[in-house]
Amino acid sequence: xxxxxxxxxxxxxxxxxxxxxxxxxxxxxxxxxxxxxxxxxxxxxxxxxxxxxxxxxxxxxxxxxxxxxxxxxxxxxxxxxxxxxxxxxxxxxxxxxxxxxxxxxxxxxxxxxxxxxxxxxxxxxxxxxxxxxxxxxxxxxxxxxxxxxxxxxxxxxxxxxxxxxxxxxxxxxxxxxxxxxxxxxxxxxxxxxxxxxxxxxxxxxxxxxxxxxxxxxxxxxxxxxxxxxxxxxxxxxxxxxxxxxxxxxxxxxxxxxxxxxxxxxxxxxxxxxxxxxxxxxxxxxxxxxxxxxxxxxxxxxxxxxxxxxxxxxxxxxxxxxxxxxxxxxxxxxxxxxxxxxxxxxxxxxxxxxxxxxxxxxxxxxxxx
Amino acid sequence: xxxxxxxxxxxxxxxxxxxxxxxxxxxxxxxxxxxxxxxxxxxxxxxxxxxxxxxxxxxxxxxxxxxxxxxxxxxxxxxxxxxxxxxxxxxxxxxxxxxxxxxxxxxxxxxxxxxxxxxxxxxxxxxxxxxxxxxxxxxxxxxxxxxxxxxxxxxxxxxxxxxxxxxxxxxxxxxxxxxxxxxxxxxxxxxxxxxxxxxxxxxxxxxxxxxxxxxxxxxxxxxxxxxxxxxxxxxxxxxxxxxxxxxxxxxxxxxxxxxxxxxxxxxxxxxxxxxxxxxxxxxxxxxxxxxxxxxxxxxxxxxxxxxxxxxxxxxxxxxxxxxxxxxxxxxxxxxxxxxxxxxxxxxxxxxxxxxxxxxxxxxxxxxxxxxxxxxxxxxxxxxxxxxxxxxxxxxxxxxxxxxxxxxxxxxxxxxxxxxxxxxxxxxxxxxxxxxxxxxxxxxxxxxxxxxxxxxxxxxxxxxxxxxxxxxxxxxxxxxxxxxxxxxxxxxxxxxxxxxxxxxxxxxxxxxxxxxxxxxxxxxxxxxxxxxxxxxxxxxxxxxxxxxxxxxxxxxxxxxxxxxxxxxxxxxxxxxxxxxxxxxxxxxxxxxxxxxxxxxxxxxxxxxxxxxxxxx
Numbered sequence: 001x002x003x004x005x006x007x008x009x010x011x012x013x014x015x016x017x018x019x020x021x022x023x024x025x026x027x028x029x030x031x032x033x034x035x036x037x038x039x040x041x042x043x044x045x046x047x048x049x050x051x052x053x054x055x056x057x058x059x060x061x062x063x064x065x066x067x068x069x070x071x072x073x074x075x076x077x078x079x080x081x082x083x084x085x086x087x088x089x090x091x092x093x094x095x096x097x098x099x100x101x102x103x104x105x106x107x108x109x110x111x112x113x114x115x116x117x118x119x120x121x122x123x124x125x126x127x128x129x130x131x132x133x134x135x136x137x138x139x140x141x142x143x144x145x146x147x148x149x150x151x152x153x154x155x156x157x158x159x160x161x162x163x164x165x166x167x168x169x170x171x172x173x174x175x176x177x178x179x180x181x182x183x184x185x186x187x188x189x190x191x192x193x194x195x196x197x198x199x200x201x202x203x204x205x206x207x208x209x210x211x212x213x214x215x216x217x218x219x220x221x222x223x224x225x226x227x228x229x230x231x232x233x234x235x236x237x238x239x240x241x242x243x244x245x246x247x248x249x250x251x252x253x254x255x256x257x258x259x260x261x262x263x264x265x266x267x268x269x270x271x272x273x274x275x276x277x278x279x280x281x282x283x284x285x286x287x288x289x290x291x292x293x294x295x296x297x298x299x300x301x302x303x304x305x306x307x308x309x310x311x312x313x314x315x316x317x318x319x320x321x322x323x324x325x326x327x328x329x330x331x332x333x334x335x336x337x338x339x340x341x342x343x344x345x346x347x348x349x350x351x352x353x354x355x356x357x358x359x360x361x362x363x364x365x366x367x368x
Numbered sequence: 369x370x371x372x373x374x375x376x377x378x379x380x381x382x383x384x385x386x387x388x389x390x391x392x393x394x395x396x397x398x399x400x401x402x403x404x405x406x407x408x409x410x411x412x413x414x415x416x417x418x419x420x421x422x423x424x425x426x427x428x429x430x431x432x433x434x435x436x437x438x439x440x441x442x443x444x445x446x447x448x449x450x451x452x453x454x455x456x457x458x459x460x461x462x463x464x465x466x467x468x469x470x471x472x473x474x475x476x477x478x479x480x481x482x483x484x485x486x487x488x489x490x491x492x493x494x495x496x497x498x499x500x501x502x503x504x505x506x507x508x509x510x511x512x513x514x515x516x517x518x519x520x521x522x523x524x525x526x527x528x529x530x531x532x533x534x535x536x537x538x539x540x541x542x543x544x545x546x547x548x549x550x551x552x553x554x555x556x557x558x559x560x561x562x563x564x565x566x567x568x569x570x571x572x573x574x575x576x577x578x579x580x581x582x583x584x585x586x587x588x589x590x591x592x593x594x595x596x597x598x599x600x601x602x603x604x605x606x607x608x609x610x611x612x613x614x615x616x617x618x619x620x621x622x623x624x625x626x627x628x629x630x631x632x633x634x635x636x637x638x639x640x641x642x643x644x645x646x647x648x649x650x651x652x653x654x655x656x657x658x659x660x661x662x663x664x665x666x667x668x669x670x671x672x673x674x675x676x677x678x679x680x681x682x683x684x685x686x687x688x689x690x691x692x693x694x695x696x697x698x699x700x701x702x703x704x705x706x707x708x709x710x711x712x713x714x715x716x717x718x719x720x721x722x723x724x725x726x727x728x729x730x731x732x733x734x735x736x737x738x739x740x741x742x743x744x745x746x747x748x749x750x751x752x753x754x755x756x757x758x759x760x761x762x763x764x765x766x767x768x769x770x771x772x773x774x775x776x777x778x779x780x781x782x783x784x785x786x787x788x789x790x791x792x793x794x795x796x797x798x799x800x801x802x803x804x805x806x807x808x809x810x811x812x813x814x815x816x817x818x819x820x821x822x823x824x825x826x827x828x829x830x831x832x833x834x835x836x837x838x839x840x841x842x843x844x845x846x847x848x849x850x851x852x853x854x855x856x857x858x859x860x861x862x863x864x865x866x867x868x869x870x871x872x873x874x875x876x877x878x879x880x881x882x883x884x885x886x887x888x889x890x891x892x893x894x895x896x897x898x899x900x901x902x903x904x905x906x907x908x909x910x911x912x913x914x915x916x917x918x919x920x921x922x923x924x925x926x927x928x929x930x931x932x933x934x935x936x937x938x939x940x941x942x943x944x945x946x947x948x949x950x951x952x953x954x955x956x957x958x959x960x961x962x963x964x965x966x967x968x969x970x971x972x973x974x975x976x977x978x979x980x981x982x983x
Contacts, residue, residue, distance in 0.1 A: 052876050054382060069378045071385070072879040079880045085873035089895045098891075099881030150881060 001028045002062050002153040002186055004049060009058035011044055018044045019055070020210035027202075029184040031177075035197040036207035037233070042190045043158055045207070049188060050156050051075045062153060078147030079156040083163065084139045086131035092118070092142050093127035099150040117149040120179060137168045144176070148183070155180070155187040161196065173199060194234050198222075206230050226268045228353045231282045238325045240281045241355065244273055252296065253352050255281050258321030262298050264350030271354060278355030285315070285326040287349040290333075296347040300325060304335045316341065383799050387886035391789035392799060398786050399808040402849040406823025407815065410673060413826055414666035425667040429468075432664070434642075437466035444554070453545040459554030464639055468671055471644040474556050475621035481561040483614045485723060486568025490610075491598075492720065493569075494576035497705045498713050504720050510728040512566045513963055514914035515956035516933055517940040520559045520630020521949060522733030525742075527555060528634055535746055551631070552639030559627040562727045564620055568613040575609030576602070581704045608686040615686075616814065619679045622672055623816030625649055625917050625937075633940035633949065644672050645917075648818050653924050658829050665822075673819055680814035684807065731960065737953035755950040759958070765951070767928060768935040769958075771844060775931060776912035779851035783908045784901060786852065787859035792889065795867040796875070812854045820850055821921025843922040844929035850922065851912040858911060862904025866897035903970040910966035914959055932959065 004026040011019040019041045026032040034042035047053040049060060051072035060068045067075055078099075086095055093114055100110045118124055121141040131139055140160060147155060160176070161169045177200050180187050191197055197204050198218040206213045206221065206229070213233075214226045225231035232239065242257035253273060255262050262281050266273050273279050288300070302318035302325065309315075313328040316335055327343055335341055384392075415421055429435050443462030448455040465473055489508060493501070526532045527550040537543050550558070579602065587601045603610075628646040631638070641650070648665055655661045708716065733742075738755055740748035759765050790809045794802055812820075824846050828837045839846050874896065878888040894901070916933045923934030930938075936955050939948040 050876075050880055052879075054379070069382060071382060072876070073882045073884055075880075076882070077880055079877065081873040081877060083871060083873060085871065085877040087874055087877075087892060087896070098878065098883070102882040102887070146877070146881070156880075 001184065003028055004032075004154055004186060004188065005059075005061040006045070006049070007059045007061070009045070009048060009055045009060065011041075011048060011053060011055050017210050019048065021058070022207075022210070022212055023058075024205055024212070024215065026186060026188060029186055030202045031180050031187045031189060031200055033189040033191060033197040033201040033204045034207055035191060035194060035204050035233075036213075038192055040207040041210035042192075042207050046156055046158055046188060046190045049154070050077055050079050075154075076150070076152055077154045077156055078150060078152030080140075080143045080147050080158065080160045082159040084131075084143040086139055086142055086146075088131055090130075091127065092123065092129050092131070092134070095131065095142055096127075096146045096149050099146065103150065113149055114145075117145045120148070120182075121145045121175075136164050137172060140164065140172055141175075144179070148179070148185075153186065155185050157187065157189045159191055160189075161191070161193075169196075176200065198234075206233060208233075224267045225351060226270070228280060228282070231267070231351050231353070236285055236326065238283045238285065240283065240320070240323050240325060242279060242281060244275050244277055244279045244352075246275060252347055253279075255279050255352055257281070257323070260301075260321055262300075262350060263296070263347040264298075264352040265348055266353075267351045273352055273354050280353045280355055282351045282353065283325055283345060284349060285328040286313075288327045288329070288343045288345050290329065290343060292344050293346055297344045298347060298350065299342065299344055300327075301340065301342045304337050304339050304341050306337055307335055318343070383797065385885045387884075387889055388793065388797055388799060391793050392797075392801065392805070395786055395790045395793065395805055395809070396801070398782070398849075399790075399805075399853065402824075402853045403808065403812060403815070403820070406820060406827045407673060408823075409827040409830075410666055410669050410819060410823050413663065414670040425663045426670075429664050429667040429671075433466065435466050435468050435664075435668070437464060437469070440465040440469070453547050456546065456548045458548070458550045459552035459639065460549050461552075462639070463553060464642060467642050467644055467647050468668065470553060470639075470642050471622050471672075472675075474553055474560065474643060475618045477557050478560045478564060478621045479614050479618045481557070482565040482568045482617045483610070485561070485565045486613065487572050487610055489565075489569050489720065489723060490572035490576055491602075492716050494573055495704060495706065496708050496712075496716060498708065498716060504724070507724045507728060508569060508720075509566050510724070510731050511563050513731050513960045514916075515731060515734045515953075515960060516626045516914070516916045517630040517633065517936055518734045518737065518949070518953050518956045519563060519730030520627045521633045521940055521952075522730045522737065523555065523559050523562075524551075524631050524634020525733070526729075527551070527558075530746060532746065551635055553642075555631055555635075556627045556640050556643065559630070559730070560621050560624055562730065563626075564617045565727060567617050567620070568610065571609045571613030571616075572606060575606035578609075579605045584704060612683045612686045615679045615683050619676050619814050619816065622675055623818060623917060625818065625920060629937050629941060644668055645816070645818055648672070648822065649920060652822065652825070652921065658825065669819055669822055672816055676814050676816055676819070680811055683814060684810070734953045734956045734960070737950055738957045741950075743949040743953075755954040756957075758951055759954050762951070764927070764935060765955070768930060768932045771929060772913055772931040772933075775844060775847045775851055776909050778848045779855065779912050780905050780909040782848070782852040783856045783859045784905050787856045787904065787908075788863050788894070788901060790856070791860050791863035791867060792893065795864055796872065796893075809860050810857055813857045815854075817850075817854060817915065817917025818921055820854060821918035824850060824918070824922060825925075839922060840925055842929070843925040847919065847922050847929075847931065850918040851915055854915065854918065855908040855911045858907040859901070859904035862900045862907070863897055866900030867893070870896050899973045903973040906966045906970040906973075910963045913962055 004024075006022055006024045009019055009022045010017065022041070022045055024032070034045055036042050044053060048055050051067070051070055051074075055068065058068075059066055062075070087098075090098070096114045096117060097110050100113060105113070114127070115124070118127060121144055123138060123141050123145065126134065126138065131142065134142065140163075143160070157176070161172055164172060173196055189197075189200060201218060203215060203217055204221055205215045208229050214221060214230045216224075221230060222234055225234065231237065240255075240257055240262065242255040242262065245254040245256040245261060247253050248263070251265060252263050253266055255264065262283075264281050300318070300320060302320040305317040305319045305324070307314055307316050309331065312331065314331050314333055314335070316327045316329055318325045318327055318341060327341075329335070329343075414425055415423070417424060433439075441462040441464040444458065446455075446457045446461045448457070463473070464470065493505060493508070524531070529547055529549050533550070534547055537546055537548060583605060584597060584601055587597050592600060623645050625645050628640050628643055631640040648669055651662055651665045736742050736748055739751055739753070741750055741752060742748035787809075790805055793799065794806045794809070825839045828846060829839050832838055834841070836842055836845055870893070875888050875892050878892045879885070883891065914933065915931075916937075919931045919933040920937055923930030927934075927938075932955055936952045939952040
């Protein structure tokens with residue numbers, strides 16, 4: 001078990017800065033996730049920790065040892081690749097035993113430990129198969145077993161679930177969580193799937209354009225996003241533009257949108273949102289309800305523009321002061337396009353950011 | 369600057385592990401010693417006079433009417449009336465522009481012909497489906513089967529005064545008093561066009577097959593079809609491959625010795641000998657030691673080298689090793705193949721059958737020569753095994769076969785060692801000089817063999833006299849090295865393609881688990897690309913056996929150390945002796961058999977039809 005520390009790591013590929021002054025500090029036994037859209041530098045950061053890439057600037061430490069220039073084969077990490085990287089010319093047993101053979105363990109010991117780890121990942125009885133004879137989920141488990149069997153200081157997982165179908169992904173996600181908590185091994189996990197990150201991680205670093213946007217527990221990130229990118233990347237949201245009207249005494253901020261007002265909170269203390277200046281309110285579609293709430297709330301009245309049925313809910317596009325807000329409602333609700341709709345949303349769930357952050361918003365279908 | 373120096377040292381220490389250092393060093397040593405320096409020493413010789421730098425050799429070359437004729441002879445066709453017959457000579461009395469211009473003229477015409485034939489054939493094979501296609505696919509590459517000299521002899525035998533063509537004209541057409549002769553440069557052009565068109569064909573075919581079908585489908589979707597589609601989308605996308613093939617044909621034509629020597633067997637002396645390649649070879653053979661060589665030879669060699677380098681740079685611009693790998697990946701999509709309408713099918717059949725009949729004729733002629741008495745008469749009259757048998761009886765044949773096998777096997781072992789190093793470094797490592805290695809290892813494809821051979825004699829003959837690398841004492845040893853360098857591209861390409869298709873994470877996974885680079889290379893990379901190593905090595909081996917130009921240059925220095933191809937040239941050249949042509953043909957049959965076996969095996973192992981470059 002080891003603590004992994006990156007200090008001001010920079011990696012350039014030609015003109016592109018893939019990793020831009022990244023500093024992270026991963027605790028003993030922690031599951032730490034690098035989360036971000038594709039091309040944000042998360043995989044490169046992981047490969048720098050593995051020793052597969054070397055940083056142009058900055059340092060990498062395992063506990064107090066500087067490993068910045070150590071080749072990958074001297075770092076004693078275990079890594080699971082996105083494509084699993086199982087060797088097709090070796091059986092499951094040989095794949096898993098490879099790292100132990102390099103460590104020159106006696107034959108019986110190798111056999112014992114391979115069998116143990118195969119039991120851990122629930123693959124007993126498949127040791128003589130070749131990787132091509134296994135299903136995607138089984139291949140995944142072999143890759144995990146191969147990384148774990150050497151008892152690595154750090155476990156590195158590069159989008160390990162992205163090649164699995166949706167159902168298997170959930171199953172393996174829980175499996176990885178179980179094994180990680182059981183072995184208490186320091187783990188760094190790379191993914192672009194925010195739900196996966198939320199479920200698995202002790203802490204998450206959200207990355208964009210090679211930079212770290214924010215580090216925190218899933219709850220912290222969700223409730224106190226430090227910037228619009230983090231707020232818009234975690235969970236679906238609508239973005240409404242307006243002008244700051246006033247501050248209420250109890251830490252709420254009122255944003256004027258056309259002739260109406262939306263009350264929300266500024267999620268981080270270092271954000272400067274001044275009265276009279278432009279601001280952006282972020283509303284999450286599943287926070288809406290049809291009934292007034294006990295806590296302070298906003299009333300949003302709009303015209304239904306379109307609806308679409310998404311199994312667990314109905315997604316309603318609402319026209320509000322010339323802007324659009326997405327609202328999730330019960331699937332039983334019948335709201336024909338063109339009809340007026342009145343919904344309620346708690347003030348504490350509306351996050352307000354200064355308008356100059358607009359460019360930083362993570363663009364996806366729910367950004368309007 | 370302190371930190372950047374430590375950074376450089378850190379980088380070097382990381383990247384230059386034991387395996388990489390070994391691979392980089394051995395690759396550079398072999399390629400520089402046995403390719404770059406010998407070629408450079410020709411340059412030196414051409415510009416070094418007794419008092420330093422000089423251009424006198426070039427001046428004398430360009431003012432020599434034999435080299436560049438100020439009054440070129442343009443008599444493409446001569447007609448002579450005698451009391452007994454009418455003689456029509458095509459090429460026998462001209463044209464003649466002088467040796468240098470002749471070579472360029474021949475190469476240009478050959479390239480244009482092959483460009484047209486090869487591209488049409490490739491397009492048909494890539495886009496149409498018709499009965500018997502798989503047979504045509506095989507027959508179209510038959511001309512690549514190496515039958516050095518004998519194929520040219522066969523053509524000469526058909527087109528000469530007493531050949532099949534005149535037999536046909538006199539007896540079938542009934543023109544008893546007409547004699548037609550096709551000789552000189554037109555004969556060279558004919559032979560080279562026939563034997564080189566598969567190079568354009570294979571490269572064009574690979575390019576057509578590798579075009580993503582959605583590109584053409586999108587164009588059709590937008591309304592393009594027929595020739596418009598071909599001209600605006602298909603051809604531009606296939607152009608790099610086709611252009612590379614055509615450039616190779618140009619270079620191969622310039623350096624070819626097979627046609628001039630083979631035609632000398634059929635016609636004796638004549639205009640077919642007035643080309644650069646033959647001139648260099650002849651001058652060298654005539655001189656008994658380095659000091660007696662006319663320095664103009666080096667000037668001519670520099671002209672040839674310049675053409676080859678320009679050509680190579682052009683190919684390099686179109687295709688690097690990286691793209692080669694892409695080219696051989698074929699068949700990822702549903703290919704766009706369709707059944708043509710009946711009238712089109714008919715046109716396709718006529719075109720392909722005519723092309724194959726003419727182009728594969730020399731190969732079938734060689735087989736006929738080997739197994740019948742055709743060499744002694746206009747038409748073969750009886751089947752015989754005596755020439756094949758004599759292969760096992762003649763001492764010099766035995767020696768030549770043993771020499772060829774020894775050199776080729778040793779060269780193949782070196783090729784595997786160095787070739788896998790080059791391919792691994794170029795594809796996987798980011799060390800300094802990797803790009804250069806890519807260039808140097810592909811270069812031999814385009815470098816004329818006679819120049820490499822000439823360079824060996826100049827360089828090793830001067831600086832390694834009385835050592836095991838002395839070309840006058842041990843030409844055989846040098847042949848191993850020249851084979852290694854010249855035939856390495858086949859193996860490098862094959863291994864490189866294998867590495868490109870093997871995800872690098874397979875090796876990274878091993879390193880993460882603690883395997884050093886060397887161990888990763890041996891236990892992960894090599895087993896995964898074993899098929900590519902074997903397939904490439906087989907191709908390299910068979911092309912070592914078939915190697916002509918350096919074999920002739922170096923083989924001529926000592927008959928007892930000479931390989932098969934040298935013996936063949938010697939037998940053909942002095943073909944006055946009865947039966948020698950047939951024995952050469954029998955040797956040609958052996959080479960063909962070897963080649964077919966190796967290519968079939970290699971294709972089977974590699975499970976793909978690679979666009980091998982031939983010759």
